[in-house]
Amino acid sequence: MKFLGPNACEEALKRGKLQILRIAPSAWNRIHKLRESAKSAGVTIHREPSESLDRRSEGQRHQGVVGEGSGINFTEMTELLRILCYRGTDGLVLLLDGITDPHNFGAILRSAAAANVDAVVFPERRSAQVNEAVVRASAGTAGKVPLVRVVNLGRAIDELKEAGIWVFGMSASLNKNKCGNYLHEKFDTAAAIVLGAEGEGLHLKIEERCDSLLKIEMPGQIDSLNVSATAAVVLFQILARREKKIL
Numbered sequence: 001m002k003f004l005g006p007n008a009c010e011e012a013l014k015r016g017k018l019q020i021l022r023i024a025p026s027a028w029n030r031i032h033k034l035r036e037s038a039k040s041a042g043v044t045i046h047r048e049p050s051e052s053l054d055r056r057s058e059g060q061r062h063q064g065v066v067g068e069g070s071g072i073n074f075t076e077m078t079e080l081l082r083i084l085c086y087r088g089t090d091g092l093v094l095l096l097d098g099i100t101d102p103h104n105f106g107a108i109l110r111s112a113a114a115a116n117v118d119a120v121v122f123p124e125r126r127s128a129q130v131n132e133a134v135v136r137a138s139a140g141t142a143g144k145v146p147l148v149r150v151v152n153l154g155r156a157i158d159e160l161k162e163a164g165i166w167v168f169g170m171s172a173s174l175n176k177n178k179c180g181n182y183l184h185e186k187f188d189t190a191a192a193i194v195l196g197a198e199g200e201g202l203h204l205k206i207e208e209r210c211d212s213l214l215k216i217e218m219p220g221q222i223d224s225l226n227v228s229a230t231a232a233v234v235l236f237q238i239l240a241r242r243e244k245k246i247l
Contacts, residue, residue, distance in 0.1 A: 002132045003067035004057050006031050008140035009038075012069055015143055018043050020068040024050040027064025034065075060136065072130050075146040077156060080119045081163050083146070084190060087118060091165060091190030092238060096122040097153055097206045098197035099227060104128075106137020107228035108195070113141040115235040121148040121156050121192075157209045160192050169194040169202050169210035170234060172224035179215040187238040198227050 003012045006027070012018040013034070021038045023031065028047060038045060053066045084091040094112055099105050105128040112120050128134060135142045150156045157167055166189050171179050194210060196202035207213065216225060216233060225233065 001069060001071045001135070002057065003069065003140065004060060004062040004065075004132060004136045005140070006034055006063060006065045008135050009065055009067035010034055011140035011142075011144065012067055013038055013041060013043065015072075016041075017069040017072070017143070018067050019070065020044045020046065022046045022048050022053060022056065022066045022068070024048065024053050024064035026050060031065060060132075072135075072143040072147060074149050075119060077121075077148055077150060077159060080121070080146065080148050081159065083118055084160075084163060084165060087190065089189050090242070092117045092235075093160065093165065093192040094120045094231065094235075095153060095157065095167075095192055095194040096120065096127060097194055097202050098126050098200060099195065100126065100128050100197060102128045102131065102133035103137045104198070104226065104228045105130075106134040106139075106142065108231045109134065109138040109142045109145065111228065111232040111235055113138070113144040114232075115239055117145055117235065119146040119148050121150060121153070123153045124149055124151055154205055154209055157192070157194070157206065161209075161211070165190045165192050167192045167194060167209065167211045169207050169213045170196070170230055171207065171213045171215050172201055179213045182214040182216055182234055182237060185212075185214065185241070187241045191238065193231075193234055193238075195227050195231055198224070 003009045009018060009021060021043050050064060053062050056066050094117055109120060130142055161167055168191060194206060
């Protein structure tokens with residue numbers, strides 16, 4: 001796997017995933033700290049022309065730094081359930097239903113890392129996968145939060161519910177009787193938030209499995225937020241509720 005940019009390379013180094021660090025002359029002095037840390041960790045360091053890095057990154061933005069290393073490890077569903085059992089009412093999980101855009105996927109992972117969620121669960125099919133584009137969009141934070149890749153997202157929801165996790169589906173439905181306002185939820189128990197793809201939203205079978213459906217009210221004449229923005233808004237509302245900063 002490639003890690004593009006200093007932030008992604010720094011995060012990969014922290015996780016022990018970085019094996020080779022390639023640096024353009026223009027960035028050599030600027031990333032002195034990263035270079036020294038990589039050297040101490042035994043990472044192979046190459047000084048290469050920017051044109052070489054352009055080819056290695058296939059023309060994508062790299063800021064003069066390209067890393068190579070092993071891929072991100074995934075967590076098993078059984079391990080996530082064990083973690084949630086330990087976390088009690090503080091448990092917090094994100095489930096992604098049909099998020100196929102790598103930029104949205106990466107941005108969601110960044111918000112999940114910032115909010116310190118316990119895991120992000122996503123399906124093997126009908127989903128973006130954790131590749132260089134996702135890692136770059138996450139600003140290198142992909143892998144800081146446990147990632148659970150499952151065959152059947154519906155079954156994963158069932159397992160969470162059996163473990164006592166309350167499952168909230170985020171919906172853009174205009175039917176106010178169908179969805180509650182996320183601002184009115186206390187989020188005082190272990191929770192899983194399910195996010196659907198833009199435009200398509202939650203698949204019906206996934207929506208039917210949720211304990212509650214929530215929506216973000218839009219005072220402006222906009223139907224819905226970008227899914228990554230929805231993730232950030234809801235996650236930090238939950239943190240604020242739990243820290244009793246919002247009554």
